[in-house]
Structures are given as C-alpha cells and as structure tokens.
Amino acid sequence: MSTPENENTPTDADVSEDAPQEAPPEEQLDTSTTEPEDMSQQLRSENADLQDRLLRTQAELENFRRRTQKEAIDAIKYQALPIIRDFLPGVDNLNRAIDAAEQTGDTQTLIDGIKMVAQQFKDALKAHSAELIDPLGDAFDPNLHEALSQVPSADHDPMTVLQVVEPGYRIHDRVIRPAKVIVTSAPPAE
Template identity: 40%
Template structure:
C-alpha cells in the first residue's frame, strides 16, 4: 500500500467509526427521514429556548446593574452627610449651652441661624431626621443605649433621645440613640 491508499483507508475507517457512533446514539437502526426531521426540530426548539433564556438573563443583569449604579449615585454622599451630622450635633450643643448662660443671647441667635441653615441644606439633599421622642422603639431606626422606668411613657416607648438619627431617601444613615422606657416604676 502506498501513502495515498493508507490515507484513503484511514479516512474510510474514520467515517465508519463516526457512522457507528451515530448508530449507537440513535439506536441500532438508522433514522428515517421523518425521525431525523423530528429530532432536528426538537434540537432547534431546544436551542431557541436556550437563546431566549440567555437573552432574558442578560436583560435582567442589565436592569440589576442599572439599579445598582443608580443606588451608588443616590448614596454617594453618605460619608459627607455623616460628617455634616456631627457638625449639626455640635451646633445644637452650642445652642443648649447658650441657653444655660444668661448673657449670650446674640451667640445663641447666631448659632441657631447657622443650625437652621444646615438643617435646610440637609433637607434639600433628602436627609431627614428620624422621629424618635415618644415613638415606639423600632430597632430598624433606633439604637437603645439604656432603659429607664417612666410614669410618663409606656413600656417600649422612647423616653429620651440622646443623639438624633437620620435617613437619606429610604436608607438609615445614622440610627437614633435613645433611652427606652420600661413602663411605670413598681
């Protein structure tokens, strides 16, 4: 046998092996045209379903990425707002200190104006105070730092707000630090 005959024989052997594999996959008998058409239709429908599922998955991924991006933009200023809230707290402490002193009316008025301006700016950027005083304790918005008996407040009600809490849009930026009533003293 020369080289060409060997190649030709190898090709024939490969074709026979492929036919044998195809017969094993489809059964011992070769498929009729109708059976082959049905198999091809089923394969085509299956491929179509997979394509549609992949397209739906890609669309869901795009929507999820868009929502995540929008949330990142909406809440990008949270660190800045946290720092501003500390300034606000100090301004309010200065107002309280000015209230206790009798000769600092001008100081108190000036600090009150600055504090009001800061509060207005925070509201402009969708930052609002979480109501707490006299409200029912909610761990989603309030952080209990202590409990005290109180004749004025029912059990589970906030008796005193130590540090005001704030939300930006619907997200809590800082929980209110509160003292919760345990009810009337026995």
C-alpha cells in the first residue's frame, strides 16, 4: 500500500547515478531569476512610493509652518484693530463737538459733546474688558494704586485713598495702569 507521500518520491530504481535530477530549464528560470527580480522591483517601487510620501509630508509640514508663522505675525501686527475700530466713533464725535462749538460759540454744546465722547470711550474700554479702578475711600493697595503724596488726616485711617488724581484700569486680574492717588497719613503728634 502506498501513501500519497511515497507516490511522487522516486525509488532507487528510477534514479540513476549518471542522470542528475534537475528541473527543466524553463522552470529553473521561473523560480531562480524572476521571483527575486519581481521582489526587488516591488521593493524599489515601495521605496520610491515611501520617498515620495516623505517628500510630500515634509513639504506640507513646511507650508504649515510658514502659514502658522504668517498668521502669528498678522495677529500681532493687527491685534489693536478691534480697539481702534471701537475708538474711532469717539474721535469722530469729539471732532464734531469741537466744530459745533466753534460755529455756534456755545461752550455748553462743547461740554455736552465731550461728555458724550467720554462715555463712548468708557463703553469701548468696557467692551474690551477694561475695568476702571476708582478707589476713593478704599484702603491703599500698592498692587492697584500709586501714591503720589500723603496728607495728614484725623478723619480717616492712615493709608486711606483720599483723592484719585488719575483713575487706573485693569483687564481681568492684570493692572494696565495703577490709579494715581493721594492717601492719608496719621495726624502729627501734638
């Protein structure tokens, strides 16, 4: 009884020592030369594809860097644009108030126009999160106030803001300009 493995295996009688067992020449060509050549060609193709993708990715990254850098420069360059747009109507109205006062000679019109413009400027500052620091009557805080002078007072505690010479402003928790104030000091001892 023969097994399938033994059916294709040559026996001693089938193989002679004079005739070496070799595949026909066409089969040798197919197995020995074309497979490595195909594999080599496939590897070259994959390599070229990967190099192409690498170059494209590097180019995209460089374009992204340039675009991001340009956007950052533009953001810094034009960061004041919204604020300027908000202040221009106030400047225009101030000029109109001056023109109207010159034509009519009425100072009350000028005063009313200036008050209107001042309110526009305050509204524009508030729209950009700028808060007024007006510490009249508060205790002196060196983080928010700049003391210009001290005045002796028996009516107030020492280091109380007695007068605001110039109001301060802050955005959120950062002081833009401290309020310039006059503070009290202890009265002189008698």
